[in-house]
Amino acid sequence: VMLLTLTIFANLKQLSPSYRKAAADLGAGPVRTFLHVVLPLTLPGIMVGAFLTFVLCIGDYITPQIxxxxxxxxxxxxVMMQIGRRGDFPLASALSIILMAVVTIAYLACARWLKIERA
Structure with missing residues (x-):
């Protein structure tokens, strides 16, 4: 959650106040300004923060254990139980590939939505 908050804050900090002033000059109220100006301009930062939070959460095994x-x-x-207690490396590898596939699909969906090009 902290990483998501940080990316949203950075994105809002870069947003020029002139957008809000222009919306107010054109007669938009605070709610309409937020929904039609601020939110669409900060949506890429929200998506990136959500993806980074998702990746960190999907790989976390200490917090659920505690x-x-x-x-x-x-x-x-x-995966950790298969490796540590049972020594079943093939099953642990298969489960890890499933986790990597989920993260890859989430990344591709996020990249396609944000129109990120390959470097």
């Missing part, structure tokens, strides 16, 4: 123990296993916990 909060939930072994009652409910998430994918990263399952």
């Amino acid at each position: 909060l939930g123990g072994n009652n409910e296993l998430l994918m990263p916990q399952l």
Whole structure:
């Protein structure tokens, strides 16, 4: 959440106040200015922050372990259990590939929506 807040704040900081002034001069109220001017201009920052937060959360296995123990296993916990306790590297590798595929699909969707080109 902190990373998302940081990217949104940086994006809002770069937004010129002249956009809000122009919207007010054209008769838009605060809600309409936010919905039709500020939000569309900050949406790329929101998307990037959401993607970065998603990537960090999908790979996290310590926090769910502390909060939930072994009652409910998430994918990263399952991968660690397969490697650490059972030594089942093929299954752990397959689960890791599934996690990488989910992250790759999320990245491609975000990049396509934001129209990011390859360098």
